[in-house]
Each structure stands twice: as structure tokens, then as C-alpha cells.
Amino acid sequence: MMMVQRPALLWMLASQSLMLAPHGSRMPLWMLIGCFVIVAFTLARIQGHVRLPSKWVAVASVFLGWGLLWREYGSPMVVEFWVDLLLFMYTAKLLELVSKRDVAQVMLLSFFVAMTHFLFDESMLQTIVTFSGLVMVMATLIAVHSSSTQTLGRQPLKLASFAFLQAVPLLVILFVFFPRLSPFWTIPLEKGTAVTGLSDRLMLGDIHSLVQSDALAFRVNFAAAPPASRDLYWRTLVLSEISEGGWVVGSPPRPKTAIGTPAEVIDYELLSQPMRVPFIPSLDRILSVEGASVSLDPLGFVRSTSVLQTVSQYQMRSGLNPVDGVDLSKAERAAYLALPKRTNPLAQAHGAALAENHQAPDARIQAVLAWYFDDFTYTLNPGASEGDSIDHFLFETRRGFCEHFAASFTWIMRAAGIPARVVLGYQGGAYNPSGNYIEVRQFDAHAWSEVWVQGEGWRRVDPTAFVAPERIEAGMGASAAGMDGLMTGKAWDYFQMQSLGWLFDLQLQLQALSHLWDRVVVNYDQAQQLRWLTTVWPDLELEDLAPLALAAFLLGLGVITVGFVASPFRRRLSQEARWYRGYVNCLDGEARDQISRGAGVARCQEVWRLTRPAEAALACEFVDRFELRLYQNDQSVVPSSISKTLLVLRVRLAWMRLTKKR
Amino acid sequence: MNESIQSVLEGLDTIILGKQREVRLALASLLAGGHLLIEDVPGTGKTTLALALGRVLGLQHKRVQFTVDVLPSDITGSSIYRQSEQAFEFHPGPIFSQILLADEINRAMPKTQSALLEAMEENAVSQDGITYPLPSPFFVIATQNPMHHSGTYPLPESQLDRFLMTLQMGYPSADAELVLLTSGATRQKVLDQPALCTAEQLLGWQADVRAVKVASAIADYVLRLVRESRGDASFEMGLSPRGGLALMAASRAWALLQGRDFVTPEDVQAVFAAVCQHRLRFRSTEDRAGLLHSINDFLNQVDVVA
Numbered sequence: 001m002m003m004v005q006r007p008a009l010l011w012m013l014a015s016q017s018l019m020l021a022p023h024g025s026r027m028p029l030w031m032l033i034g035c036f037v038i039v040a041f042t043l044a045r046i047q048g049h050v051r052l053p054s055k056w057v058a059v060a061s062v063f064l065g066w067g068l069l070w071r072e073y074g075s076p077m078v079v080e081f082w083v084d085l086l087l088f089m090y091t092a093k094l095l096e097l098v099s100k101r102d103v104a105q106v107m108l109l110s111f112f113v114a115m116t117h118f119l120f121d122e123s124m125l126q127t128i129v130t131f132s133g134l135v136m137v138m139a140t141l142i143a144v145h146s147s148s149t150q151t152l153g154r155q156p157l158k159l160a161s162f163a164f165l166q167a168v169p170l171l172v173i174l175f176v177f178f179p180r181l182s183p184f185w186t187i188p189l190e191k192g193t194a195v196t197g198l199s200d201r202l203m204l205g206d207i208h209s210l211v212q213s214d215a216l217a218f219r220v221n222f223a224a225a226p227p228a229s230r231d232l233y234w235r236t237l238v239l240s241e242i243s244e245g246g247w248v249v250g251s252p253p254r255p256k257t258a259i260g261t262p263a264e265v266i267d268y269e270l271l272s273q274p275m276r277v278p279f280i281p282s283l284d285r286i287l288s289v290e291g292a293s294v295s296l297d298p299l300g301f302v303r304s305t306s307v308l309q310t311v312s313q314y315q316m317r318s319g320l321n322p323v324d325g326v327d328l329s330k331a332e333r334a335a336y337l338a339l340p341k342r343t344n345p346l347a348q349a350h351g352a353a354l355a356e357n358h359q360a361p362d363a364r365i366q367a368v369l370a371w372y373f374d375d376f377t378y379t380l381n382p383g384a385s386e387g388d389s390i391d392h393f394l395f396e397t398r399r400g401f402c403e404h405f406a407a408s409f410t411w412i413m414r415a416a417g418i419p420a421r422v423v424l425g426y427q428g429g430a431y432n433p434s435g436n437y438i439e440v441r442q443f444d445a446h447a448w449s450e451v452w453v454q455g456e457g458w459r460r461v462d463p464t465a466f467v468a469p470e471r472i473e474a475g476m477g478a479s480a481a482g483m484d485g486l487m488t489g490k491a492w493d494y495f496q497m498q499s500l501g502w503l504f505d506l507q508l509q510l511q512a513l514s515h516l517w518d519r520v521v522v523n524y525d526q527a528q529q530l531r532w533l534t535t536v537w538p539d540l541e542l543e544d545l546a547p548l549a550l551a552a553f554l555l556g557l558g559v560i561t562v563g564f565v566a567s568p569f570r571r572r573l574s575q576e577a578r579w580y581r582g583y584v585n586c587l588d589g590e591a592r593d594q595i596s597r598g599a600g601v602a603r604c605q606e607v608w609r610l611t612r613p614a615e616a617a618l619a620c621e622f623v624d625r626f627e628l629r630l631y632q633n634d635q636s637v638v639p640s641s642i643s644k645t646l647l648v649l650r651v652r653l654a655w656m657r658l659t660k661k662r
Numbered sequence: 663m664n665e666s667i668q669s670v671l672e673g674l675d676t677i678i679l680g681k682q683r684e685v686r687l688a689l690a691s692l693l694a695g696g697h698l699l700i701e702d703v704p705g706t707g708k709t710t711l712a713l714a715l716g717r718v719l720g721l722q723h724k725r726v727q728f729t730v731d732v733l734p735s736d737i738t739g740s741s742i743y744r745q746s747e748q749a750f751e752f753h754p755g756p757i758f759s760q761i762l763l764a765d766e767i768n769r770a771m772p773k774t775q776s777a778l779l780e781a782m783e784e785n786a787v788s789q790d791g792i793t794y795p796l797p798s799p800f801f802v803i804a805t806q807n808p809m810h811h812s813g814t815y816p817l818p819e820s821q822l823d824r825f826l827m828t829l830q831m832g833y834p835s836a837d838a839e840l841v842l843l844t845s846g847a848t849r850q851k852v853l854d855q856p857a858l859c860t861a862e863q864l865l866g867w868q869a870d871v872r873a874v875k876v877a878s879a880i881a882d883y884v885l886r887l888v889r890e891s892r893g894d895a896s897f898e899m900g901l902s903p904r905g906g907l908a909l910m911a912a913s914r915a916w917a918l919l920q921g922r923d924f925v926t927p928e929d930v931q932a933v934f935a936a937v938c939q940h941r942l943r944f945r946s947t948e949d950r951a952g953l954l955h956s957i958n959d960f961l962n963q964v965d966v967v968a
Binding site for chain 2: 573574576577579580596597598599600601602603627630631632633
């Protein structure tokens with residue numbers, strides 16, 4: 001039999017389910033089913049169809065759950081393991097739930113569960129879901145502690161919402177001013193494999209599978225007007241070496257510092273979604289970058305020194321169309337010309353022939369591009385590659401995707417004696433007029449080449465632009481629509497959306513809102529905080545921030561404490577009430593659970609005598625004096641003597657409990 | 663405690679088995695000088711309790727069985743023209759007794775009900791411009807069937823207010839019922855019961871009740887109960903000032919029955935449901951058990967000491 005009123009229990013199940021729901025799609029299937037069974041079972045128990053399972057069932061299911069979790073993750077060194085453990089215990093508690101205290105415990109645990117939501121999703125939608133869950137949790141706590149059956153309808157929810165709204169100003173103040181501390185420790189999330197995105201090597205077919213995804217890659221706000229879509233080449237990483245038939249980053253020699261001033265400088269802010277690889281896209285020649293744990297690679301792309309698990313923000317400055325006047329060193333030249341022997345012999349021969357026929361490097365480049373333009377087809381459905389994949393593509397199928405063109409072009413260039421490398425990244429992006437930003441999704445992934453031209457430096461050559469100019473001019477959506485290749489999956493759905501008019505507009509608005517959320521809320525880190533606060537106090541230093549905030553926090557705490565103790569608005573307790581409270585606080589938990597505000601001293605004494613007769617006996621003198629003074633108006637019992645007996649009672653009780661424990 | 667009160671209680675307990683609480687509440691109601699309404703399904707010992715009280719207290723008692731056709735004059739009495747004296751002579755009705763047992767009061771017509779209740783209020787009967795005072799002490803012990811039984815005229819709230827307490831007898835415990843079944847002939851036991859005190863003694867006890875001390879802490883508590891009842895979500899209508907006075911009087915009587923000359927919060931709580939259940943209007947339309955439950959909830963919410 002449960003000792004809690006049924007409406008309160010229903011509130012509890014509802015809020016618990018709401019707190020579990022965001023994890024539903026992530027947690028292992030068996031656990032999802034297990035949680036569902038336990039919740040359904042408890043619901044049946046509340047309705048009186050089944051009874052509390054025996055202790056052994058609860059213990060057995062907990063051990064079973066632990067075992068399965070261990071099997072699932074293999075090691076406790078991932079956050080998911082601990083989160084799922086928490087969620088499992090949070091649910092399994094229902095198997096032994098009897099008293100009000102159990103319900104309160106589960107609900108307090110909900111606050112921890114709420115925190116785990118943000119480990120996996122920091123979006124605005126998630127925040128709304130989590131906060132509504134917390135309001136439900138508070139409503140449950142109110143319902144549990146309300147003794148009246150009459151007030152269990154919508155009343156707790158109303159009260160909880162009201163309390164929540166009252167807390168919102170405090171939430172805003174704490175959000176803005178509380179010091180952002182970096183975590184003391186981290187456990188890696190296992191989700192790296194689940195994130196779609198570029199990998200750090202290029203095998204033919206990689207990008208092709210990537211463009212099926214409509215997952216968001218990053219969003220960019222430009223300080224000035226954004227460049228045209230065809231000029232947006234988001235360099236993410238540079239592949240310089242060939243290994244096992246694919247292009248990899250490798251370890252090319254360190255280039256001499258680039259001199260050469262870029263013709264045009266552009267400032268932008270990039271908000272990156274979680275990435276598989278620790279590289280952050282940037283435009284053309286990256287000049288500077290500000291953000292958490294980033295560094296500039298000498299090859300001209302941005303590396304992150306930590307795993308990109310969350311949305312991260314970067315302030316960037318790039319030079320467009322830079323000109324490098326520096327020579328390649330010998331080592332560099334050798335590295336960028338290196339080709340593995342005996343693979344793709346036809347392509348190597350083609351390159352060699354090209355070098356003989358055309359003297360000028362430009363002519364060699366143009367010749368290959370012209371060949372591509374005449375004889376090749378851009379397709380999303382290039383078919384499987386066989387044997388020497390580049391030879392197969394160049395001389396048999398001649399149907400390919402950007403990766404085929406970039407890889408084969410770079411190969412031929414090297415064979416023809418021109419230093420060349422493959423660049424992986426994204427091309428283009430969709431402009432969102434509601435939020436005035438450019439949004440790049442995974443289907444914008446692209447590969448192109450860079451060749452070294454003496455006197456000019458690394459020149460970007462995108463062979464795809466010659467084969468399928470619409471891909472570059474109008475973006476992936478337009479090219480996909482007119483292409484024979486089959487685009488399937490979510491990316492296709494996404495492009496279909498565009499024809500839906502107002503629905504698409506609505507989606508744009510929502511995306512803009514979500515972008516704003518990412519920029520303003522999720523990315524409100526130490527740097528942002530400082531930037532914001534310095535607009536108010538220009539002299540503020542980062543070092544001042546923590547002590548200042550700490551001082552403000554302590555001050556606030558002090559004010560609240562003083563307010564509680566000395567507020568003129570607070571109802572002062574009478575001397576009698578203080579005695580009464582003091583006495584009630586002497587009772588141990590078991591007895592105190594059974595008495596309410598309406599229980600007089602005599603009733604408390606009765607309950608106490610039933611649970612702890614020895615302890616209750618100690619209180620007799622206090623009870624006598626208290627009743628004499630309060631109810632018999634015996635003025636000979638002076639207040640100080642009552643206070644004294646209460647004190648003696650407390651000391652003797654403490655001593656009794658202490659010695660008993662031993 | 664006063665030994666004769668003790669013996670009265672013991673006498674009552676031998677007749678009404680396993681109902682110590684109800685018996686004490688009923689006696690408290692009489693000691694506080696208030697009328698008593700006993701409410702329950704037929705056969706739970708309502709009438710037996712009323713009769714037993716009359717016998718044990720040694721009061722002169724009469725019983726009226728109310729039905730639809732009972733007229734006001736059947737209660738109060740009527741004037742009859744006496745030819746020999748050429749004058750009207752007043753024949754007092756059954757109400758002229760120290761304890762009137764009004765059985766199934768809610769089966770009578772409203773007109774008859776109000777005649778009785780008027781007499782209860784005035785402690786007198788007026789007939790043809792002459793006021794005949796009722797004897798002292800004067801108690802009405804009324805019984806009524808639950809409201810929803812057929813053929814009943816529910817008493818209006820203003821008249822319910824005349825009763826100090828409402829009691830539910832409830833079924834006896836299994837042990838008590840077994841004794842009841844084996845011993846049998848309760849009615850005879852009642853008739854054989856000797857009086858254990860006198861009317862004068864009873865009046866003396868009533869004076870004792872009035873002398874029971876009420877400390878300011880208790881007055882505060884009663885005040886809190888009354889005021890909070892007016893704002894509580896469960897009640898559509900809270901307690902009236904008269905309700906507060908009734909609560910105080912009943913608490914005093916209860917304290918005396920506990921052998922004390924001062925009131926404690928437990929006394930107030932013990933009589934609260936009996937005194938207040940017919941004075942509060944509930945928001946929900948639950949059965950009686952549900953209403954008692956919400957009264958209990960209410961008591962649990964109000965601070966005993968503040």
C-alpha cells in the first residue's frame with residue numbers, strides 16, 4: 001500500500017516520463033523497454049492492479065540493469081555509461097517506492113537528470129522541454145506535500161508555474177553574471193561516431209555518402225555583406241599525402257611563412273556544430289581566429305585542440321584571393337609531387353604526357369579541365385570504383401562526384417610535375433534572410449584542389465566547377481534537382497521542403513531562432529561574458545571577474561540570509577512557537593513523518609512513545625512545563641525554565657542517540 | 663476526575679458497547695448544555711444511546727417518533743377547552759421533559775421541525791400568548807437518517823446550528839458486536855439501568871464546565887481554526903462566530919471529561935469534527951466519510967502553536 005495520494009503519484013509518473021523522454025532516442029533499446037515496463041508497472045500499482053514487488057525482484061532487476069549497462073559500454077570511462085546508470089536507478093527506484101519521502105527523493109533526482117539533458121543537446125527546444133519537465137517536478141513535490149485531497153487538480157501545476165516565473169529573474173541574473181568556470185574534469189562522450197561530417201581522409205565515395213545528410217554543419221554571420229555563394233570555399237583540412245589509396249592529411253614539411261598581402265579582408269563569426277574531426281572550416285586564407293582552444297595550422301586551416309562536442313563559436317578574419325610570393329622549399333616540392341609507384345599507371349602516364357605536350361603549368365591545368373569539361377559527367381551516382389580507382393574513373397566510367405574530380409585532378413597534376421594537394425571542406429551555403437546568416441549543411445561538403453603556381457602561390461582549382469557549374473553557382477539543391485544521380489535520404493527531403501512556400505519560410509524563421517539561441521545562450525562563455533561586461537565596466541579584467549562575481553554572490557547570499565533572519569515582513573515566531581518547533585525537531589524522522597502541523601505536543605508525545613519510548617520519556621518534563629505555562633496559565637513556570645528544559649532535553653537526546661549508535 | 667461522572671460513563675459503556683468515543687462526545691454535549699443530533703443508518707444504536715443517557719442521568723425523558731403526519735401541537739402540546747371551567751387548559755406536549763428524544767427528526771414536515779427547534783432556541787413554548795417555560799435542564803437528542811434516504815425533509819442549516827454536536831454512531835467493532843449478539847435484550851438493560859446521578863448534580867457539572875480554564879494559547883488556536891475555515895479551499899462556507907463559541911464550549915466539556923480543569927489543543931481537536939461538520943458547507947459532494955477526512959486534513963494544516 002502506498003502512503004501517498006494517488007494524484008501526487010500520477011504527477012510523479014508524468015514528470016518522470018517527461019524527464020526520461022529526451023534520452024529515449026539515445027539510450028539502448030533494452031533500457032528504453034525496461035524503463036517503460038517499470039513505469040507501466042508502477043502505473044498499474046497506483047491503480048491498484050498489482051502490488052509492490054518483493055525486495056528481491058527490485059534487487060535482481062537493479063543488478064541485471066548494471067550488468068547490461070556494463071556490457072553495453074564496456075568501460076565506465078564514457079559519460080553515457082554514467083548517465084544511463086543514473087537514469088536506470090532513477091527509474092528503478094519506482095520498484096521500492098512507498099512513502100512520501102521516496103517520491104521526494106525521486107523528484108530531487110530529477111534535477112540531476114535535467115542536467116544530463118544538456119550533455120547531449122543544448123538547443124532551445126531541449127531547454128523548453130527540460131524546463132517544462134522541471135515545472136512538472138515542482139508540481140509533483142507540491143502535490144506530495146499537500147495534505148488536502150481537494151487541491152490536487154490543476155492547483156499544483158499552477159503553483160509550480162508561478163514559482164518558476166518568480167525564479168526567472170534570478171535565473172537571468174545568475175546566467176549573465178555568474179562566473180563561467182571551465183570544468184575541473186571531463187569524461188569523453190562516446191557520440192563522436194554518431195556525428196556526421198568530414199573525416200580526416202578522403203576515400204572515393206566518402207563525400208558522396210555525406211551529401212545524403214541534411215545535418216547542420218555550421219552557421220556564419222558576416223560583419224559586412226556576405227560574398228557570393230560561388231566564392232564561399234570553406235577550407236576545413238588539407239590533404240597532402242596518399243596512403244592506401246586515399247588522401248590523408250599526412251605530415252607535409254612546414255611551409256615558409258606566407259608573406260603576400262591578401263586583396264581583401266573579411267570578418268565573420270562562425271558557430272560550429274559538433275564535428276567528427278577537430279578542424280574548423282574557414283574561408284580562403286585564414287588570418288586570425290579567436291575562440292576556445294583553437295590554433296592555426298601552418299598549412300592555413302584551423303585546428304581545435306579539443307574534441308568538438310558542443311556548439312562552439314569562433315571570431316575569424318580571412319584574406320580573400322591571397323597571393324603568396326614565396327617559393328616552395330625543396331622538401332615541400334618533393335612532398336607535393338610525391339605519388340606512389342605502380343598505382344594508377346594510366347593516370348601517371350597521362351600526367352607525364354601532359355608535361356611533355358604543354359610547357360606552361362597554366363596550359364597543363366587548362367588542358368585537364370578542358371578534358372573534364374568535354375568528356376566527363378557530374379553525378380551523384382558514380383557507381384562503385386574498382387582496382388586503381390583513379391584510372392577506373394578517368395578512363396572507364398568518366399562519371400563522378402566532386403571527390404573523384406578533385407582526387408584525380410590532383411593526381412594528374414602531380415604526375416605532370418605541378419605541386420598539388422586536395423582540400424576538403426564545404427562549398428556555398430544557404431543564406432537565411434530572417435537571421436542574416438549563411439547556413440552550411442553536410443550536403444554542402446565538397447572537395448577541390450590546390451596547385452602551386454610559381455609567383456602566385458597556392459591557387460584554388462575546382463574541377464567540379466568546370467564539369468557542373470550549377471553546383472557551384474546555385475548550390476547543392478539546384479544541382480541535385482537536375483541531376484541524374486539519385487539523391488536520397490534526408491537531404492532530398494530537405495530540398496523538397498523548399499518548394500513548400502510558407503512552410504519553408506517558417507522553417508527558416510525557426511532556424512534563425514535556433515541560431516540566435518546558439519549564439520547568445522549556448523555560447524555565452526567566459527570570453528563573451530567578459531566582452532559583455534566590459535561594455536558596462538570598460539576597466540574590467542578577466543582576472544577580476546571571478547573574485548568579483550564570488551564577492552557579488554556572497555553578498556547576495558548574505559542579503560538573502562539577513563533578509564530571512566531580520567526581515568520586518570517575516571512573521572516573527574512567538575516564544576511559544578519556538579518552543580514547539582524546538583520540541584518537534586527533537587523527534588526522529590520516523591515519528592516526525594507521522595505528525596502534521598496540527599499535532600499538539602500531547603499528540604506528538606503519543607506518537608513518539610510508540611516509536612521510541614525511551615526517548616519520549618526524556619521529554620516528559622518539558623511537556624509538563626510547556627502545558628502548564630501555555631494551557632493552564634501557570635505563571636510560576638517562567639519562560640527561561642522551559643527553554644532550559646528544552647536545552648537539557650536536546651543534550652540528553654543527543655547523548656542517548658550517540659551512545660545507542662555504538 | 664469527578665467520581666460520579668466516571669460512574670455515569672461506566673454505566674453508559676455497559677449499555678453502548680465499544681463506542682467510548684461517541685458516548686463521551688454525547689455526554690460532553692449535554693454537559694456543555696447543548697443539544698445533540700445523532701445521525702446514522704437505522705439499527706446502529708442511536709435510540710439506545712439517547713435512552714441510556716436519559717436513564718443514567720436520572721432525567722425525566724420522553725420520546726417522540728417523528729413521521730410525516732406529526733403536527734407541531736403533537737410536540738409542544740395544545741390548549742383544550744374545558745367545559746366545566748369554561749376556559750382553555752393547556753396540555754403540555756412531550757417537549758415538557760428534561761430529555762426529549764426526537765426520533766427520526768428529518769421524517770417530519772418542516773413546520774413541525776421548526777416548532778421543535780424554536781422551543782430549543784427559546785427554552786420555552788408559547789401558546790395563546792402565554793409562555794410556558796421548559797424544565798431545566800432541557801436537552802433534545804434528535805436522531806436522523808442519512809439525507810439520501812427516502813421520505814426525509816433535510817433540516818435547513820440555520821436549524822442545524824441549534825445542535826451543538828452531530829454524531830455518527832457507526833458500526834460496532836467485531837468484539838463489541840459479538841458481545842451484543844450473545845448478551846441480547848439491550849432494551850431491557852436500558853430499562854433496568856438505575857439513575858447514577860441527579861438533575862442537580864448535572865447542573866453542578868455544567869457549572870464546572872463553564873469554570874474550565876481556557877488559556878490565551880487555546881483561544882488563539884480556536885480563533886485560527888475559525889478564521890482559516892473561512893478561507894479554506896475545501897469549505898464553501900466557514901464557521902460562524904456562533905460556531906466558534908460552540909467549539910469552545912464543547913472543548914471545555916471534553917476537558918472536564920478528561921479530568922482536567924484546563925483545555926488543551928487535543929480537546930479542541932477531539933470535538934472539532936462533531937461540532938463543526940454540520941456548520942461547515944463543503945465544496946465537494948463526497949459522502950460523510952470523505953467530509954470527515956477533509957475536516958481531518960484541515961485540522962492537520964492549522965498550526966497548533968503559532
